[in-house]
Amino acid sequence: MVSLTKRYRFSASHRLHNEGLSAEENSRVFGKCNSPYGHGHNYIVEVTVRGPVDAATGMVMDLGLLDRAVEQEVLDRFDHTYLNLDVPNFEGKVPTTENLCVEIYNLLRGKIDGGQGSAQLEKVRLEETSSNSFEYSGAAEENREAAARETK
Amino acid sequence: MIYLTRRAEFSASHYYHNPDFSAEENRRIFGKCNNPHGHGHNYTVEVTVAGEVDQTTGMVLDLKDLKAVLETEVLDLVDHKFLNKEVPVFATKIPTTENIAVEIWNLLAAKLPSGRLHRIRLYETDDLFVDYYGD
Numbered sequence: 001m002v003s004l005t006k007r008y009r010f011s012a013s014h015r016l017h018n019e020g021l022s023a024e025e026n027s028r029v030f031g032k033c034n035s036p037y038g039h040g041h042n043y044i045v046e047v048t049v050r051g052p053v054d055a056a057t058g059m060v061m062d063l064g065l066l067d068r069a070v071e072q073e074v075l076d077r078f079d080h081t082y083l084n085l086d087v088p089n090f091e092g093k094v095p096t097t098e099n100l101c102v103e104i105y106n107l108l109r110g111k112i113d114g115g116q117g118s119a120q121l122e123k124v125r126l127e128e129t130s131s132n133s134f135e136y137s138g139a140a141e142e143n144r145e146a147a148a149r150e151t152k
Numbered sequence: 153m154i155y156l157t158r159r160a161e162f163s164a165s166h167y168y169h170n171p172d173f174s175a176e177e178n179r180r181i182f183g184k185c186n187n188p189h190g191h192g193h194n195y196t197v198e199v200t201v202a203g204e205v206d207q208t209t210g211m212v213l214d215l216k217d218l219k220a221v222l223e224t225e226v227l228d229l230v231d232h233k234f235l236n237k238e239v240p241v242f243a244t245k246i247p248t249t250e251n252i253a254v255e256i257w258n259l260l261a262a263k264l265p266s267g268r269l270h271r272i273r274l275y276e277t278d279d280l281f282v283d284y285y286g287d
Contacts (some may be wrong), residue, residue, distance in 0.1 A: 001287055002250045006278040048283075053254065056170055057181060058246030060282070064183065 003122055004060045005048040008070050010079035013040035014095040017084075025035040038082055043097075043137070044127040045074060045104060049112055051119030061112075069111040074104050101126040101134040155270055156212045157200045160222050162231035165192040167235075190234050196275040220250040225259045226242060234263040247259040248275045261286065262279030279284065 008057035015038040026034045033039070047070060051060045081087055083095035089103050107123040112121045127133040137143065167190040168182035178186045185191070199222060203212040228262040229250055235247035245251050253274040263270045 001285075002253060003283040004250065005281050005283070028187075053250045056172065058168070058248035058251045060250050062181070063280075 001050055002053050002060050003048050003050040004119075005046050006063065006066060006070075008045050008047070008075060009042060010045070010075050011040060011042050012078050012081050012083050013038040014083040014090075014100075015019060015039070015093055018094055038084065041128050043078075045070070046123075046127075047108060047121070048123040048125070049119040051117065052124040054117070061117050065117070066112070069108060073107040073111055074151075077107075091122040097126055097128040097132065097134050098136075100137045105136045105138065153202055154205055154212050155200050156215075156267070157197055157198050157201050158215065158218050158220075158222065159198050160219075161196050162227050163192060163194050164193075164230050164233050164235050165190040166235040167191065168241070168246050168248065170284060189225040192238065193276050195230075196223075197253075198271075198273040198275075199256075199260065199269070200271040200273070201264060202270040206266075213264065213266040221260065221263050221265065222240060223262050226256050229259070249274055249280065249282050250284075253282045257284050257286055266269060 014033075015035065016033040017026050018029070027050065027138050047066065049066065050060050053060055056144065077087055077089075079099075083100065089095075089098070093099055101124055104126065108124065109121045112119065121138075123135055123137045125133055125135045154257055166207040167187055169178050169188065172179065183264045189228055197241065199218070201218065205212060228253075229239075230239055235242045235252070237243075239247070241255055242251070245255075256274065257269065257272045260272070272284045274284075
C-alpha cells in the first residue's frame with residue numbers, strides 16, 4: 001500500500017462568530033478572528049489517498065481524477081468566497097479551519113472511496129497559515145470499523 | 153523509540169508507458185507523462201529510520217553511515233538518469249513516484265547499519281509526494 005499526497009491552494013475569507021454567544025463572549029473566545037467583516041487566508045489543502053499500486057499503471061490513483069474531484073468539490077466551492085455567507089456548508093456552523101477540514105474530508109470521501117480505483121481517502125490536512133494546520137482522518141468510529149474489516 | 157529522517161535530492165527523467173496498452177490507451181491514461189522522450193523532476197527523498205537511542209553515542213544511527221548508504225544504494229543508481237532506460241528495475245516497471253518509492257525502500261531496508269526503516273517519502277514536486285511504509 002502506498003499513500004499519495006497532493007497539495008492544492010485556495011483563498012477564502014471567514015469570520016469566527018457564534019450567534020449563540022454574546023458579543024463579549026464572541027470577542028473573548030474568537031479574538032481578532034471575530035472582526036465583523038471577516039478576514040482572509042491563503043489555504044493549502046493536502047489530500048492523501050491510500051491504496052495498492054496498480055500493476056498496469058504503477059499508480060495508486062489517476063491524478064487527473066483526483067484533481068477533478070478536488071476542483072469540483074473543494075476549489076470551485078470555496079475559492080474566493082466568504083465562507084460564512086457564500087457557501088451553504090457553514091450555515092449554523094463556525095467556519096473554523098477545523099470545521100473546514102472536516103467538511104473537505106466529507107466532500108471528498110464520497111468522490112474518492114468507491115470511485116473508479118481502489119484508493120481510499122486517508123487524510124485531509126489543511127493549512128490556514130504556514131504556522132497553523134489541521135488534520136482529519138475521518139470519525140474515530142468509522143476508522144475502527146474500517147480497521148475491523150481489514151483484519152477479518 | 154526515536155524517528156530520524158534524512159533528506160536527499162536527485163534529478164532524473166522518466167516517462168510512463170505500458171507496452172500492453174495501445175498507443176491511444178497510453179496517451180489517455182498517462183497524458184503528457186507518456187511523452188516517449190521523457191521529462192524530468194528534482195526529486196526529494198526523505199528516509200525515516202526508527203530505533204532506540206544508543207546509550208554510548210546518543211544516536212539512533214550514525215548519520216554518516218546513513219548518508220553513505222543512501223548515496224551508494226540509491227543516489228548513485230538514479231541521480232541524473234533516465235529511469236526507464238538506465239535503471240534496470242524500471243525496464244519492466246513503470247517509474248511512477250509510487251514505484252520509485254517502493255524501489256528505494258527495497259534498496260535500503262536491508263542495508264541500514266542500525267535501526268529499522270520506517271518510511272520512504274518521495275517528493276516528485278513540492279505539491280506531490282508519496283509515502284511507503286513497507287506494507
